[in-house]
Amino acid sequence: HQAQQTARGYQSYAPRIARKYENRPCLLESVLDGLFYIAGADGVITPEELTYLENVSEAFGFGEADFRRIKAAHLGADQEDPYTILGVVHTAAFEDIRKAYRTLMIHNHPDQMLSQGAPPEFQTFVHDRAAAITSAYAKIRVERGLLAKAD
Numbered sequence: 001h002q003a004q005q006t007a008r009g010y011q012s013y014a015p016r017i018a019r020k021y022e023n024r025p026c027l028l029e030s031v032l033d034g035l036f037y038i039a040g041a042d043g044v045i046t047p048e049e050l051t052y053l054e055n056v057s058e059a060f061g062f063g064e065a066d067f068r069r070i071k072a073a074h075l076g077a078d079q080e081d082p083y084t085i086l087g088v089v090h091t092a093a094f095e096d097i098r099k100a101y102r103t104l105m106i107h108n109h110p111d112q113m114l115s116q117g118a119p120p121e122f123q124t125f126v127h128d129r130a131a132a133i134t135s136a137y138a139k140i141r142v143e144r145g146l147l148a149k150a151d
Contacts, residue, residue: 010052014059028060029070036074045075065090082136082143094144101137108133 021027035056039049050071057067068090072078083090086100106112113126141147 010056011059014056018060022061025061028062029066032057032060032062032070033074036070040074082139085132085136086140094140094146097137097140101133104133105130 017031018028032053035053036045039045039053045053053071054067057070062070068078068081078084083092083097086097086104088097088100092100108126108129110123110126110130114120114123138147
């Protein structure tokens with residue numbers, strides 16, 4: 001009855017459910033899917049609801065990549081996600097990520113774009129796009145321990 005009124009108390013329920021169905025992750029994912037559906041029933045999932053869903057996902061034993069996949073199924077791809085920006089999957093080998101980065105930079109480098117006749121008014125957009133690609137690559141390198149995180 002309390003679960004119908006508030007999300008409080010999930011900290012004790014989620015781990016118990018996780019233990020009970022630990023050998024059936026598809027059921028745990030279905031529960032999480034249901035929670036996404038409930039959270040979005042009013043047409044929007046608030047940051048607080050998203051934090052709640054992420055916490056439940058963690059309690060169910062899902063990793064970050066699993067949560068991103070489940071979230072994307074409900075909310076679409078995160079346009080701030082560095083993997084989405086580079087057009088690679090989260091499980092891609094680093095060499096594939098590097099190849100995608102280099103290809104994108106060849107096609108989106110400001111000098112290249114402007115030399116191919118992009119109008120000068122696109123200059124800001126072109127620079128911003130190249131910066132987003134470079135930033136996404138750096139984030140992935142930090143995440144994978146290949147680049148020291150700048151504080």
